[in-house]
Amino acid sequence: MGKIYTIDATGKSIGRVASEAALVLQGKRLVTYRPDRLPTPFQVEVKNISSMRIVMRKMREVHHRSHSQYPGALRETTFEQAFKKNPEAMVRRIVEKMLPKNRLSQHLLKRIIISR
Numbered sequence: 001m002g003k004i005y006t007i008d009a010t011g012k013s014i015g016r017v018a019s020e021a022a023l024v025l026q027g028k029r030l031v032t033y034r035p036d037r038l039p040t041p042f043q044v045e046v047k048n049i050s051s052m053r054i055v056m057r058k059m060r061e062v063h064h065r066s067h068s069q070y071p072g073a074l075r076e077t078t079f080e081q082a083f084k085k086n087p088e089a090m091v092r093r094i095v096e097k098m099l100p101k102n103r104l105s106q107h108l109l110k111r112i113i114i115s116r
Contacts, residue, residue: 002040002041002042002043003040003041003042003043004042004043004044004045004113005024005042005043005044005045006044006045006047007020007021007024007044007045007046007047008047008048009046009047009048009049009051009052010048010051010052011051011052011053012052012053013052013053013054013055014052014053014054014091014094015094017046017049017052017091018091018094018095018098019098021044021046021095021098021112022095022098022099024042024044025039025042025044025095025099025108025109025111025112026039026099026100026108027039027040027042035100036104038104038107038108041111042111043111043112043113044111044112044113045112045113045114045115046091046112046113046114046115047115048115048116049087049088049091049114049115049116050087050116054083058079059078059079059080059083060078060079060080061078061079062078062079063076063077063078063079064076064077064078064079064082087116088114088115088116091114092109092112092114095109095112096109
């Protein structure tokens, strides 16, 4: 597709990795950056997410909530449970929250590759 930008997550915090990935996906490091256009095709590959540094307090206190809009259907899991179940999805979700909420965000999320 284009250039591949690799981020090694070994020993880095999850927020630092996600913010670096979001900056590269948006093209903010390029001289030709425009917020209303897709940047030149960059793919971001995040490696070694299983050896990322995550604060244990955050693992227990941060909750992931989902609701199906039916009464009493609020489901709540801790970050630790969700990360153990599917770490790639959690990293993708954190990167998604750091991207701007506009029509380009879904196109940018297709360009991220996450591996354990």
